[in-house]
Amino acid sequence: MKNKNVLMLALLSILFINPVLAQDQIEITEFDMPEQAEQGEEITVTIRSKVDDKEVEIMGLNWGEGIQEKSCGEPVYCEREWTFSIDNEGYRSITATAEDEDGLETSRTEFIDITEEDDVGSRVTSMTFSELPDPAELVETYTVNAEAYDSRGNLWSRNLDIYYEYYKNGFKQEEIGSSDCYWNPRLGTERERCSAEGEFEPVEGATANKIVAEIEASDGKLISREENFNVEEAESNFVINDVSISDDELDEEESTTFEAEIENEGSSDDFADINWYADDIRVGSKYVDIDAGETRTITLERDYSELKDSGLDVGEIYDISAEEEVSGDERDSGQTLTLIEGDQQDDLADFDVEIDSADSVTEGEKLEVDYTVTNEGDKTGSQYVELEARNERRDKEYVFSLSAGESESGTLEWDIEEGDSGYRSISVSSEDDEDSTVVNIRQKDQESEDQAFFDVEIDDYDDEVTEGETVDVDYTVTNTGDQDDIQNIELRARGDRQDRDFNVGLDEGGSKSGTLEWDAESGDSGYRSITVSSEDDEDDEVVEVLEEKDDDEKHRLTVNVKDGSGDRLENAEVEVDGDEKTTNSYGRARFELEDDYYTVEASKSGYDSDSEGVRVDGSDESVTLYLDERDDFKEYDLDVNVEDQYSNKVENAVVTADGFSDRTDSDGEAYFNNLREGDYRVVASKDGYLPESREINLDRDREITMVLRKSSSEVKAEYDYIPSRPEAGETVEFDASRSGGDVVDYRWSFGDGSSGNGREVEHSYESGGWYSARLTVENSEGDTDSTTRSIYVEEEEQEPGELDVEVEDEENDPLEDARVTAMALSPYNYAVRSSDIDTDSERTSSSKVGDYKLGFELDEDELQTNAEYSSGYDRASWSGTVLESSDSDRIVVRYDLSADSREGTYRKYEASQDIDLSSGEKEVTMILTVNGDVLEEYTS
Numbered sequence: 001m002k003n004k005n006v007l008m009l010a011l012l013s014i015l016f017i018n019p020v021l022a023q024d025q026i027e028i029t030e031f032d033m034p035e036q037a038e039q040g041e042e043i044t045v046t047i048r049s050k051v052d053d054k055e056v057e058i059m060g061l062n063w064g065e066g067i068q069e070k071s072c073g074e075p076v077y078c079e080r081e082w083t084f085s086i087d088n089e090g091y092r093s094i095t096a097t098a099e100d101e102d103g104l105e106t107s108r109t110e111f112i113d114i115t116e117e118d119d120v121g122s123r124v125t126s127m128t129f130s131e132l133p134d135p136a137e138l139v140e141t142y143t144v145n146a147e148a149y150d151s152r153g154n155l156w157s158r159n160l161d162i163y164y165e166y167y168k169n170g171f172k173q174e175e176i177g178s179s180d181c182y183w184n185p186r187l188g189t190e191r192e193r194c195s196a197e198g199e200f201e202p203v204e205g206a207t208a209n210k211i212v213a214e215i216e217a218s219d220g221k222l223i224s225r226e227e228n229f230n231v232e233e234a235e236s237n238f239v240i241n242d243v244s245i246s247d248d249e250l251d252e253e254e255s256t257t258f259e260a261e262i263e264n265e266g267s268s269d270d271f272a273d274i275n276w277y278a279d280d281i282r283v284g285s286k287y288v289d290i291d292a293g294e295t296r297t298i299t300l301e302r303d304y305s306e307l308k309d310s311g312l313d314v315g316e317i318y319d320i321s322a323e324e325e326v327s328g329d330e331r332d333s334g335q336t337l338t339l340i341e342g343d344q345q346d347d348l349a350d351f352d353v354e355i356d357s358a359d360s361v362t363e364g365e366k367l368e369v370d371y372t373v374t375n376e377g378d379k380t381g382s383q384y385v386e387l388e389a390r391n392e393r394r395d396k397e398y399v400f401s402l403s404a405g406e407s408e409s410g411t412l413e414w415d416i417e418e419g420d421s422g423y424r425s426i427s428v429s430s431e432d433d434e435d436s437t438v439v440n441i442r443q444k445d446q447e448s449e450d451q452a453f454f455d456v457e458i459d460d461y462d463d464e465v466t467e468g469e470t471v472d473v474d475y476t477v478t479n480t481g482d483q484d485d486i487q488n489i490e491l492r493a494r495g496d497r498q499d500r501d502f503n504v505g506l507d508e509g510g511s512k513s514g515t516l517e518w519d520a521e522s523g524d525s526g527y528r529s530i531t532v533s534s535e536d537d538e539d540d541e542v543v544e545v546l547e548e549k550d551d552d553e554k555h556r557l558t559v560n561v562k563d564g565s566g567d568r569l570e571n572a573e574v575e576v577d578g579d580e581k582t583t584n585s586y587g588r589a590r591f592e593l594e595d596d597y598y599t600v601e602a603s604k605s606g607y608d609s610d611s612e613g614v615r616v617d618g619s620d621e622s623v624t625l626y627l628d629e630r631d632d633f634k635e636y637d638l639d640v641n642v643e644d645q646y647s648n649k650v651e652n653a654v655v656t657a658d659g660f661s662d663r664t665d666s667d668g669e670a671y672f673n674n675l676r677e678g679d680y681r682v683v684a685s686k687d688g689y690l691p692e693s694r695e696i697n698l699d700r701d702r703e704i705t706m707v708l709r710k711s712s713s714e715v716k717a718e719y720d721y722i723p724s725r726p727e728a729g730e731t732v733e734f735d736a737s738r739s740g741g742d743v744v745d746y747r748w749s750f751g752d753g754s755s756g757n758g759r760e761v762e763h764s765y766e767s768g769g770w771y772s773a774r775l776t777v778e779n780s781e782g783d784t785d786s787t788t789r790s791i792y793v794e795e796e797e798q799e800p801g802e803l804d805v806e807v808e809d810e811e812n813d814p815l816e817d818a819r820v821t822a823m824a825l826s827p828y829n830y831a832v833r834s835s836d837i838d839t840d841s842e843r844t845s846s847s848k849v850g851d852y853k854l855g856f857e858l859d860e861d862e863l864q865t866n867a868e869y870s871s872g873y874d875r876a877s878w879s880g881t882v883l884e885s886s887d888s889d890r891i892v893v894r895y896d897l898s899a900d901s902r903e904g905t906y907r908k909y910e911a912s913q914d915i916d917l918s919s920g921e922k923e924v925t926m927i928l929t930v931n932g933d934v935l936e937e938y939t940s
Contacts, residue, residue: 026051026100028108036113036220040085048079049098060097086114124151127225135230136202138267146213147195154217155181155194162198162213166206171744171780176200202231236270238324239263243333245320251340255303260322263295273325274298278318283310285622287558314339349381351430360440363421367414371428374407387412389426423453423536452485454534458541467548471518475532479506491516492531520545557591558622561602572604605678606633638672639703642684653686715741715779717787727794728768734761745778768795
């Protein structure tokens with residue numbers, strides 16, 4: 001610069017380092033420091049440096065009071081900690097340095113925000129909850145509200161998060177609510193308060209249930225609260241709603257189906273154990289899984305021979321009932337069962353039914369049907385008598401204990417409703433007989449002779465089919481009424497309409513025939529009633545649907561093992577066809593078997609064995625074996641010592657031995673006295689430890705030791721991110737997989753006011769610059785560790801373009817022959833310098849995309865700095881920027897070296913110089929030296 005009247009603008013040239021690389025570069029790998037602190041508050045900074053194949057000799061830290069050094073003398077890595085305080089408010093730079101044994105140095109600078117010191121007791125923070133349920137019920141959904149308060153108003157634009165935490169096979173955490181604290185006085189919100197709402201459902205089997213709410217204020221203060229609650233223990237509750245059998249008299253070639261409707265009114269899924277009884281004789285059982293709130297109909301088929309094998313005598317009448325063993329609920333069917341032989345058929349009770357009277361009625365009235373039932377058999381019996389109309393049971397009575405030849409009369413009722421008008425077929429039936437008639441139900445204000453009546457008869461049908469085949473039903477319908485009419489004719493089976501002929505029109509006295517079809521499907525097997533009906537009449541028959549067999553299909557056989565008192569036996573050995581299994585805690589073992597006859601054997605030490613034959617034929621089966629306790633067994637004592645991996649006694653651990661349970665005392669011991677000889681599975685457990693189990697044979701008094709290991713180890717926070725040099729707006733992938741210990745929670749603070757959760761997260765920065773990304777990890781014991789890394793984000797690339805520079809003097813006149821330099825500040829290994837050109841001409845060179853600084857050259861005796869140079873860097877830049885200027889004679893220049901290593905670590909070195917221009921024109925020389933050698937020199 002030759003004219004002191006020229007406007008004082010300056011652009012210092014950028015000198016790029018040619019990357020001649022070496023592999024022993026020393027670097028500062030970690031710089032752990034809080035982002036914010038109060039005036040006078042104690043600050044702890046941890047610095048970690050690294051150099052390959054050498055020792056780190058000295059590390060230093062400068063927080064504005066001169067560099068404070070600490071010696072290392074350690075190979076490869078060195079970590080040192082400094083504790084200090086800063087009294088001046090504002091953003092302050094902290095610079096760390098490190099030097100290896102050869103004198104090679106490096107440095108790194110971070111910034112901390114020093115805030116004004118609070119008056120003692122002036123700041124108030126709190127977190128409040130809405131009332132939590134205790135205990136909470138399963139399957140219920142609960143809403144929880146949390147409110148944070150900070151009297152300093154540091155909650156604006158922060159996140160308030162609510163979590164549901166519990167322990168079930170390890171600690172779990174679920175975020176159930178979150179709120180971005182928004183301050184808008186017009187909406188009535190306050191920057192001192194923030195609220196959030198969350199919903200959760202208690203987890204069955206979970207312990208250590210609690211709700212946690214937390215928010216990190218803008219100054220880094222964590223405001224949080226947690227509140228514990230209990231969850232009710234889930235239980236099943238089985239209720240038997242209905243019990244029935246399909247046939248109450250069986251000869252030698254027949255079978256009957258036992259049926260029970262079971263409802264689980266409890267809050268837990270469980271297996272129901274249903275047993276059917278003929279008087280006090282158990283004739284069969286089923287073991288079925290029923291979810292909470294579910295109702296299931298359970299069926300069991302037994303033939304004549306199986307019922308005789310169960311202990312039923314031929315000719316005896318047995319009352320049928322069912323019992324659910326888990327809940328103990330019982331219910332009678334109101335039906336009886338009798339086994340008969342061919343010559344005994346006539347010896348049974350036979351209830352003959354006759355309708356005595358049924359008068360015509362009008363809609364809205366009550367139809368009364370008088371009947372007489374006579375026992376025409378040779379035995380006393382009891383049966384239900386039912387009235388059916390329009391395919392529905394309308395009334396039911398129980399005729400109790402009718403002896404041979406005895407009769408009894410009664411009345412059944414049907415409440416006629418609007419829409420029931422017409423000629424309607426009604427029937428009264430016992431279990432042995434049925435009588436039917438037709439009644440005329442008149443519409444209000446209509447005479448009986450105005451009605452049509454469609455009489456229906458089944459002409460022919462397929463009386464035996466197999467699942468998957470079609471039942472064809474031929475019918476004839478005749479209009480026996482006084483009027484023409486159009487009606488639909490329907491075929492019903494298993495309670496559902498299977499086929500229908502629409503709009504069958506008949507004149508008075510006319511007839512029409514047709515065929516309806518039913519496609520029998522899997523599950524339809526059995527004796528099935530079919531009904532063809534018009535709106536006035538119906539006719540029914542019975543079809544036998546045979547089960548379609550799958551020769552390769554397997555079915556489940558459930559074996560229940562109990563002692564002589566009916567209590568379940570755990571760990572009993574069960575063998576079926578050479579396959580051996582052990583009963584679970586419910587005294588059950590299950591086998592998947594093909595259809596066949598099997599012998600089931602059960603045994604347990606201290607008990608007599610038992611066996612029973614069972615046939616698996618087309619459906620799941622169950623059998624119960626009873627083992628009687630032997631009188632010659634011996635009893636022994638078992639002492640269990642529980643220790644941790646360091647041989648410390650573990651108090652209050654739960655120890656179980658095949659259904660027996662105890663807790664360890666202060667000496668870590670649990671005691672079991674008078675256990676029966678045999679095999680036992682011993683399990684020790686406690687929250688925070690991994691459970692331990694052992695199989696032992698108790699053939700004498702024994703003492704054993706069990707070791708529980710902590711379920712979590714020391715936690716350590718570490719993470720990686722890619723790309724190493726992201727651009728603004730580009731997605732950065734953070735991965736904390738390298739963190740050590742039993743980590744259950746990963747919390748991120750990205751340095752731009754944003755946060756995240758999870759082991760792997762993504763984030764993008766809106767603008768370029770330096771950011772401190774902090775990871776905090778926590779294990780199941782509540783131990784935490786944090787690490788912070790600095791991330792440099794480049795400004796988003798722009799398209800290359802033209803750069804026009806105009807240089808004027810203080811009178812705004814164009815200035816010719818001024819020297820102009822344009823350098824890209826982005827750290828690329830490229831530089832362009834244009835000199836001695838006319839400022840009115842176009843630029844003569846292109847540069848990589850970046851930001852540019854322009855200005856005049858400066859005069860000064862010498863401007864010099866030292867910077868590290870190593871092969872660890874493949875891109876570097878040197879730049880100078882005018883920070884401050886006065887009207888006449890002083891400017892402040894900051895210059896820095898920026899470098900990007902191949903390992904993805906970015907380093908920045910900077911210094912500043914106060915330059916006095918009051919004496920007039922000066923010559924300025926910039927010298928970049930590396931290890932005492934001048935690398936670049938520029939003089940103007």
